[in-house]
Amino acid sequence: MIEIKNLKKYYGENNAIKAVDDVSFICPDGQITGLLGPNGAGKTTTLRMIIGLIKPGAGTVIVDGRDVTREPGKVRQLLGVQADATGVYPRLTPREQFRFYGRFYGLRGKQLEERVQAVIDELHMQDIADRQAEGFSRGQRQKIVLGRALVHNPPNVLMDEPTNGLDVMAVRQTRDTIQAMKKQGRCVLFSTHYMDEAERLCDNIAIIVGGHIVAVGSPEQLMQQTGQSRLEDAFVSLAGREYLTYSDYGSQPADGQALPVAGD
Amino acid sequence: MNETIVARQPGRWQLRWAVARQEMVNIARHPYYLVSFGIPIFMSLAFALFVSALGETDELIVAVYDAGSSDWAATLAKWEDVTVRMVESETAVHTALDDEATAGILIPAGFDTAVAAGQSPELVVYVNQEARNDHIAIVTRRLSDALWTMGEAPPPAMISWQETNARDSGLTFSVEEYIVVIFVILGICMTTMGILAQIIVEKRETGSLPALLASPLTFGDLLWGQSTAVFLYTMLLSAILLALNGGLVGNVGVTAVSIILTTCALLALGLWFGLWSQSKNQCNAYTGVMGIVLVIPSWFALVPPENLSLPLTVGLRLLPTTYLVELLNQSLNGTATWTTAGINLLVLGMFTAVFFGLVRWRLQRQPVW
Numbered sequence: 104m105i106e107i108k109n110l111k112k113y114y115g116e117n118n119a120i121k122a123v124d125d126v127s128f129i130c131p132d133g134q135i136t137g138l139l140g141p142n143g144a145g146k147t148t149t150l151r152m153i154i155g156l157i158k159p160g161a162g163t164v165i166v167d168g169r170d171v172t173r174e175p176g177k178v179r180q181l182l183g184v185q186a187d188a189t190g191v192y193p194r195l196t197p198r199e200q201f202r203f204y205g206r207f208y209g210l211r212g213k214q215l216e217e218r219v220q221a222v223i224d225e226l227h228m229q230d231i232a233d234r235q236a237e238g239f240s241r242g243q244r245q246k247i248v249l250g251r252a253l254v255h256n257p258p259n260v261l262m263d264e265p266t267n268g269l270d271v272m273a274v275r276q277t278r279d280t281i282q283a284m285k286k287q288g289r290c291v292l293f294s295t296h297y298m299d300e301a302e303r304l305c306d307n308i309a310i311i312v313g314g315h316i317v318a319v320g321s322p323e324q325l326m327q328q329t330g331q332s333r334l335e336d337a338f339v340s341l342a343g344r345e346y347l348t349y350s351d352y353g354s355q356p357a358d359g360q361a362l363p364v365a366g367d
Numbered sequence: 368m369n370e371t372i373v374a375r376q377p378g379r380w381q382l383r384w385a386v387a388r389q390e391m392v393n394i395a396r397h398p399y400y401l402v403s404f405g406i407p408i409f410m411s412l413a414f415a416l417f418v419s420a421l422g423e424t425d426e427l428i429v430a431v432y433d434a435g436s437s438d439w440a441a442t443l444a445k446w447e448d449v450t451v452r453m454v455e456s457e458t459a460v461h462t463a464l465d466d467e468a469t470a471g472i473l474i475p476a477g478f479d480t481a482v483a484a485g486q487s488p489e490l491v492v493y494v495n496q497e498a499r500n501d502h503i504a505i506v507t508r509r510l511s512d513a514l515w516t517m518g519e520a521p522p523p524a525m526i527s528w529q530e531t532n533a534r535d536s537g538l539t540f541s542v543e544e545y546i547v548v549i550f551v552i553l554g555i556c557m558t559t560m561g562i563l564a565q566i567i568v569e570k571r572e573t574g575s576l577p578a579l580l581a582s583p584l585t586f587g588d589l590l591w592g593q594s595t596a597v598f599l600y601t602m603l604l605s606a607i608l609l610a611l612n613g614g615l616v617g618n619v620g621v622t623a624v625s626i627i628l629t630t631c632a633l634l635a636l637g638l639w640f641g642l643w644s645q646s647k648n649q650c651n652a653y654t655g656v657m658g659i660v661l662v663i664p665s666w667f668a669l670v671p672p673e674n675l676s677l678p679l680t681v682g683l684r685l686l687p688t689t690y691l692v693e694l695l696n697q698s699l700n701g702t703a704t705w706t707t708a709g710i711n712l713l714v715l716g717m718f719t720a721v722f723f724g725l726v727r728w729r730l731q732r733q734p735v736w
Contacts, residue, residue: 156581180376184582190573190574190578192389235396
């Protein structure tokens with residue numbers, strides 16, 4: 104489980120740029136949580152603070168009871184992170200890349216080989232497992248990135264726009280994998296701007312705009328709250344006003360303008 | 368979850384070694400990096416072919432004047448890879464040395480009898496200072512072995528080493544040593560710094576850094592692993608270049624430590640340029656220019672120090688490779704001891720420490736991305 108409490112990250116002179124401002128939400132085990140927001144909303148910064156790549160200005164991130172600021176190494180053992188598909192080693196095979204990452208988590212020998220093979224099987228990569236990744240399609244590279252995140256069998260998985268730029272078949276496979284991770288009892292947190300994807304996959308959604316969480320709830324709750332029948336419309340309804348308010352970084356909402364957060 | 372969590376937290380050195388292994392595979396499969404390592408070896412082989420085409424012989428010749436028909440002289444004639452020429456006089460020995468012989472041996476009359484009587488007779492051995500270092504080393508070793516076959520204690524004979532054809536006083540190098548220095552410095556300067564800087568920049572350019580740092584690996588571990596991989600390749604390259612050019616002679620220990628220290632200094636420069644550069648092109652430009660600057664001391668290796676202008680001398684002293692040239696000079700011609708090489712090794716060590724200090728400062732000031 105991942106608990107994010109009052110997370111803040113400000114940049115610039117006099118902390119004028121509020122990239123993430125007082126963000127709080129919980130991602131339970133066995134559920135898929137979506138972090139939704141327009142470009143520049145603070146999704147990636149929030150994910151990077153959860154991973155410990157960026158030190159929070161304030162607030163805490165607790166992963167399975169461990170504070171990421173105090174025990175970053177132990178927290179990373181508990182996390183699998185799927186970053187952008189461009190970070191693939193072109194001259195290594197998928198199997199080699201999984202081995203490489205597996206060693207970072209203390210996997211060795213037979214145990215490492217078993218996990219690598221399990222990931223290859225799980226992601227249906229048998230036909231490309233021993234080919235150098237040079238020239239792989241985006242979907243194939245995305246599988247490598249996902250496999251690297253899963254090789255140490257983490258209980259929590261973070262994904263940054265996992266279906267971005269993929270074709271229909273690859274999107275479907277990725278979504279199946281995310282569903283499978285939920286069934287395995289993992290806590291899955293992913294960021295996306297695809298509303299249909301969030302509606303289909305997510306048990307919980309946190310909508311972030313201008314560094315603020317403007318709503319948290321299940322897709323049904325968010326639609327009910329806004330009186331909309333589609334999540335996309337609910338999102339626009341919830342985020343639209345906030346987006347206009349916060350899209351200019353550093354501006355402060357006038358009193359009473361901020362929308363209430365679901366669940367408050 | 369159905370499966371238990373199998374991972375346990377690895378140690379720092381395990382993480383660094385994992386990176387080093389991956390980078391070694393990465394370098395071995397990268398055409399550009401392979402070519403970078405291959406060029407000095409190719410040039411070295413091409414030069415050897417060029418020299419042989421010019422007619423320089425590889426024959427190792429030893430001229431022997433046996434004044435008393437010694438039986439021991441017959442054992443010398445059985446040496447493999449060495450052409451032993453029996454001559455008729457001491458003068459003929461000197462003539463052979465002036466010509467192309469590596470060494471000349473004078474076996475006195477009654478040598479066998481004196482050895483048998485345990486009198487340790489004197490054996491005069493002339494060494495041609497213009498001969499190749501590896502040839503001199505071979506003769507020295509073979510002669511020592513041949514003597515000890517005659518008995519153990521007391522020493523069968525006392526060898527009196529005499530140097531002939533001493534090099535011009537102004538020159539501190541033989542041409543063979545010069546070639547070793549040129550290729551070793553070229554190999555280290557054109558590969559170590561540039562390749563390390565490039566594989567650092569590559570991680571940023573390809574976007575693989577966030578995924579790596581989301582694991583228990585720290586940025587420091589990553590740099591350690593990358594440096595280790597390049598260090599090991601540089602050591603392999605240096606060993607090949609030394610072996611190909613007859614550089615495994617003299618004080619090999621001083622040669623090895625000098626190369627290790629210089630490699631470490633250049634790794635620090637590679638880290639600096641890798642952290643500084645935003646793209647591979649920028650990185651290539653910086654490290655290319657710096658590589659040429661660092662090779663410069665080897666150009667002046669054959670020039671007597673007193674013939675260099677003061678500004679040039681001072682400028683060269685600011686380059687770590689100047690000290691490597693001097694150390695290789697001493698170690699290859701066999702005059703280096705840990706005491707005589709100590710100051711230059713210390714200076715090289717200081718360069719390395721300063722460069723790593725700068726990298727540390729840079730790391731503290733610069734965010735990872």
